[in-house]
Amino acid sequence: MNDAIEFLSGALLLLGSFLIFTGALGVLRFPDTLSRMHAAGVTETLATTLLLMGLMLLAGWSLVLLKLIMILLFILFTSPTSSHALAKAVWRHQEHETKGGRHD
Amino acid sequence: MKHTVSISALLATIWLANSGHYTGLLLSFGVVSVALVVWVCHRMDVVDHESQPIHLTRHLPRYYSWLVVQIIISNIDVVKRIWLGSSTISPGTRRFPVGQKTDIGRVVYANSINLTPGTISVELSDSEVLVHGLTQANLNDLDAGEMSRRVDQLEK
Numbered sequence: 429m430n431d432a433i434e435f436l437s438g439a440l441l442l443l444g445s446f447l448i449f450t451g452a453l454g455v456l457r458f459p460d461t462l463s464r465m466h467a468a469g470v471t472e473t474l475a476t477t478l479l480l481m482g483l484m485l486l487a488g489w490s491l492v493l494l495k496l497i498m499i500l501l502f503i504l505f506t507s508p509t510s511s512h513a514l515a516k517a518v519w520r521h522q523e524h525e526t527k528g529g530r531h532d
Numbered sequence: 533m534k535h536t537v538s539i540s541a542l543l544a545t546i547w548l549a550n551s552g553h554y555t556g557l558l559l560s561f562g563v564v565s566v567a568l569v570v571w572v573c574h575r576m577d578v579v580d581h582e583s584q585p586i587h588l589t590r591h592l593p594r595y596y597s598w599l600v601v602q603i604i605i606s607n608i609d610v611v612k613r614i615w616l617g618s619s620t621i622s623p624g625t626r627r628f629p630v631g632q633k634t635d636i637g638r639v640v641y642a643n644s645i646n647l648t649p650g651t652i653s654v655e656l657s658d659s660e661v662l663v664h665g666l667t668q669a670n671l672n673d674l675d676a677g678e679m680s681r682r683v684d685q686l687e688k
Contacts, residue, residue, distance in 0.1 A: 469649030508646030
């Protein structure tokens with residue numbers, strides 16, 4: 429039973445790490461800021477969830493489990509808000525560039 | 533009143549989970565700090581149905597389970613496109629009407645758009661949301677309105 433849990437946890441951690449790597453690769457590969465943010469979205473949703481779930485399996489029934497759940501919830505609540513703020517800033521900047529560019 | 537109970541329970545849970553010391557003295561410090569924060573929140577006038585949306589609780593499990601599946605599906609799609617390279621993406625922006633009547637419904641909708649990789653909500657107004665999609669297919673999926681309909685059900 430313990431072996432099975434450790435194996436499952438290892439698999440989740442490995443898959444999560446692979447997704448983090450993929451997110452980083454996407455940030456390097458995609459052409460513009462907004463497209464790159466989609467790649468970063470992979471790391472902040474599924475990758476972190478899988479990594480934290482892997483750690484939860486290792487933690488067992490303890491206070492650490494509760495803390496890991498809280499970390500996961502805080503990340504899932506804050507990341508969409510921060511990416512919205514970033515996307516809005518990028519959009520405003522692009523609008524400013526196209527309008528201001530003709531100005532000069 | 534029920535919002536005060538809800539925020540107190542939430543703060544107490546966070547305190548208990550982070551403390552790990554359950555002696556009388558420290559527990560009473562916990563009670564005092566929770567009471568202080570609840571009082572400050574009341575003075576800031578943020579204890580209401582928006583910060584504590586307990587009226588959504590009944591419909592939330594159904595919405596969340598649907599959203600989790602969508603997040604996994606869109607993650608797989610984006611991962612595939614990252615490995616296949618930039619030639620497989622067709623980024624674009626589009627405006628969508630927002631039919632949700634309450635602020636909280638609109639925020640849930642915009643946050644759900646952001647949580648699924650492949651779509652980002654850029655600007656949200658009372659009646660419209662500007663969305664950037666990694667591919668036209670992502671934008672078309674959103675245009676089909678499944679997510680919006682589900683948020684509508686959540687609002688009821």
